[in-house]
Amino acid sequence: MLEHLxxxxxxxxxxxxxxxxFDIITVIMSWIVxxxxxxxxLILRRGLGQDIEEKPSRTQAVLESLMxxxxxxxxxxxxxxxxxxxxxxxxxxxxxxxxxxxxxxxxPYCESPTRDLNVTLSLALLVFVMSQLLAVRMxxxxxYLKGFLEPYPFMLPLxxxxxxAKPVSHSFRLFxxxxxxxxxxxxxxxxxxxxxxxxxxxxFYGLFVGAIQAFVFAILTVAYINIAxxx
Amino acid sequence: xxxxQNTVGQISGADIATAAKYLAAGFVMxxxxxxxxxxxxxxxxxxxxxxxxxxxxxxxxxRTMVLGQAITESTGIYSLVVAIVLLFVV
Numbered sequence: 001m002l003e004h005l006x007x008x009x010x011x012x013x014x015x016x017x018x019x020x021x022f023d024i025i026t027v028i029m030s031w032i033v034x035x036x037x038x039x040x041x042l043i044l045r046r047g048l049g050q051d052i053e054e055k056p057s058r059t060q061a062v063l064e065s066l067m068x069x070x071x072x073x074x075x076x077x078x079x080x081x082x083x084x085x086x087x088x089x090x091x092x093x094x095x096x097x098x099x100x101x102x103x104x105x106x107x108p109y110c111e112s113p114t115r116d117l118n119v120t121l122s123l124a125l126l127v128f129v130m131s132q133l134l135a136v137r138m139x140x141x142x143x144y145l146k147g148f149l150e151p152y153p154f155m156l157p158l159x160x161x162x163x164x165a166k167p168v169s170h171s172f173r174l175f176x177x178x179x180x181x182x183x184x185x186x187x188x189x190x191x192x193x194x195x196x197x198x199x200x201x202x203x204f205y206g207l208f209v210g211a212i213q214a215f216v217f218a219i220l221t222v223a224y225i226n227i228a229x230x231x
Numbered sequence: 232x233x234x235x236q237n238t239v240g241q242i243s244g245a246d247i248a249t250a251a252k253y254l255a256a257g258f259v260m261x262x263x264x265x266x267x268x269x270x271x272x273x274x275x276x277x278x279x280x281x282x283x284x285x286x287x288x289x290x291x292x293x294r295t296m297v298l299g300q301a302i303t304e305s306t307g308i309y310s311l312v313v314a315i316v317l318l319f320v321v
Contacts, residue, residue, distance in 0.1 A: 077294075169305045172305065172308055172309060173304065173305050173308050175312070176308035176311050176312050177308065179315065180308075180315075212297065213301075215297070216297060216298065219294070219298050219301075220301065220302075
């Protein structure tokens with residue numbers, strides 16, 4: 001079991017002068033996460049959209065309280081209500097994607113797509129581009145560029161590095177947590193206690209740490225967007 | 232590798248490299264964990280101080296605490312990534 005640790009199934013595709021490499025399992029698992037989310041959404045959508053006067057159905061009541069919880073936790077750190085209303089769908093989508101992909105790792109033979117640095121890095125780059133574009137839109141291009149020269153012009157390299165460090169730390173945090181947990185579970189189940197302990201460890205790392213990390217990822221998304229828009 | 236193991240009393244360069252790899256991974260994880268452990272402990276301690284003083288602020292404090300700990304944790308995660316790279320990639 002341990003000798004296969006870290007092995008990947010890579011698909012190499014060459015198109016003319018370009019060659020691409022795909023980690024097949026990551027791609028398949030990401031699609032499974034997307035399909036799970038879409039199917040859940042389609043199932044839960046039935047029974048919604050009724051009259052306001054009627055008593056809300058059970059699904060609707062549960063969904064509304066869940067959405068209220070998510071909204072209260074995620075959007076209360078946005079600097080303005082307008083920003084919160086605009087970006088809540090984006091942030092909650094990222095949260096749900098990361099949450100479901102972390103939780104999928106408790107199913108045997110399922111590998112969480114967030115175990116791959118490419119997935120977390122692309123999510124973090126998405127957030128990075130989003131925050132920079134929002135900063136340009138909110139503050140204007142010249143003011144945005146001037147922000148790099150503050151407080152003194154010779155701080156320019158430092159400011160650029162601090163901007164680049166954000167997506168790097170954002171992605172490595174999620175990747176390190178999921179990958180470290182997966183390695184620990186594999187090592188323990190192969191070398192020390194193959195019976196009950198791995199299941200408990202898997203539940204701890206998959207469900208508990210996975211939920212915390214998904215929440216942290218979403219909160220940090222909010223924080224980075226806030227910093228970029230405000231400063 | 233096999234040749235080096237068969238000869239007694241001679242240590243090849245590959246042996247030293249392997250030993251250094253494992254040693255470095257251990258040191259990276261051990262020393263790297265100190266900083267984030269101290270940092271996270273301080274964050275939790277001060278959040279608890281605040282919660283004890285103002286129990287009604289618990290929700291906001293908890294969220295900020297988790298966020299602060301996640302940011303503090305990133306140096307520990309970096310050392311974990313470096314240790315993984317040392318063990319499995321180098």
